[in-house]
Amino acid sequence: xxxxxxxxxxxxxxxxxxxxxxxxxxxxxxxxxxxxxxxxxxxxxxxxxxxxxxxxxxxxxxxxxxxxxxxxxxxxxxxxxxxxxxxxxxxxxxxxxxxxxxxxxxxxxxxxxxxxxxxxxxxxxxxxxxxxxxxxxxxxxxxxxxxxxxxxxxxxxxxxxxxxxxxxxxxxxxxxxxxxxxxxxxxxxxxxxxxxxxxxxxxxxxxxxxxxxxxxxxxxxxxxxxxxxxxxxxxxxxxxxxxxxxx
Numbered sequence: 670x671x672x673x674x675x676x677x678x679x680x681x682x683x684x685x686x687x688x689x690x691x692x693x694x695x696x697x698x699x700x701x702x703x704x705x706x707x708x709x710x711x712x713x714x715x716x717x718x719x720x721x722x723x724x725x726x727x728x729x730x731x732x733x734x735x736x737x738x739x740x741x742x743x744x745x746x747x748x749x750x751x752x753x754x755x756x757x758x759x760x761x762x763x764x765x766x767x768x769x770x771x772x773x774x775x776x777x778x779x780x781x782x783x784x785x786x787x788x789x790x791x792x793x794x795x796x797x798x799x800x801x802x803x804x805x806x807x808x809x810x811x812x813x814x815x816x817x818x819x820x821x822x823x824x825x826x827x828x829x830x831x832x833x834x835x836x837x838x839x840x841x842x843x844x845x846x847x848x849x850x851x852x853x854x855x856x857x858x859x860x861x862x863x864x865x866x867x868x869x870x871x872x873x874x875x876x877x878x879x880x881x882x883x884x885x886x887x888x889x890x891x892x893x894x895x896x897x898x899x900x901x902x903x904x905x906x907x908x909x910x911x912x913x914x915x916x
Contacts, residue, residue: 681706682705682724683705683706683707683708683725684709685697685700686715686730687731687757688734688735690711696729700788705791708725712735720752722861723865727753727794728746728752728754729791730743732756739758743756743772743773743774747772747773753776753794755777755778756774756776757778759780775797775798814847814913815913815915816898816911818889819831826843828889836888841881842888845866850909853910853912855908857906859906861906862878863878882899886899
């Protein structure tokens with residue numbers, strides 16, 4: 670997975686899924702120049718990894734790909750989220766457009782396309798979907814995540830120790846811990862954590878993640894100076910080392 674971006678901000682994050690490297694990189698350069706953050710994937714497996722570890726605002730999805738094609742991937746994404754999708758294809762027949770839209774795509778753009786048209790379509794779809802889009806990590810349902818000596822209750826939005834004592838969490842601490850318990854034993858960098866926890870609605874400084882992690886460690890670690898639950902991956906990010914069970 671490759672990510673192109675300018676300065677950290679609240680720029681929309683676009684995922685380009687296309688099996689042709691030249692097309693991916695050409696579109697990435699165009700979008701980055703227009704102020705978007707961009708991640709790239711060559712096929713479905715890579716696409717799912719990006720979606721699991723990043724907050725994506727829109728997917729540009731090629732229709733014709735080897736293996737799992739764009740229609741199947743579109744159906745898969747739509748079954749799990751409302752992330753807007755623009756289908757890209759070399760085909761121009763109406764039947765392909767109709768099938769793509771029926772699978773849940775929000776728009777359809779035939780190759781070759783002009784840069785201005787692509788940007789206009791992306792902005793139009795983002796405008797239409799922005800008001801209805803859920804907040805990051807929202808709508809997880811009522812779940813209890815059990816890890817180490819703790820249980821995170823998403824309904825009560827509280828952290829409970831094994832002896833039944835509830836530990837108060839700030840909004841930032843809760844959002845960050847929810848991201849981590851939903852992705853245990855996976856390294857997440859600061860950029861990903863900012864996206865997933867706050868959608869960059871918070872102060873867009875990566876050091877803010879370090880502050881939240883430090884505060885969390887003081888609440889959940891036996892020895893915050895030598896953490897065993899949330900570990901630092903030097904030069905990378907953070908990882909929740911504990912196994913997690915959902916209830």
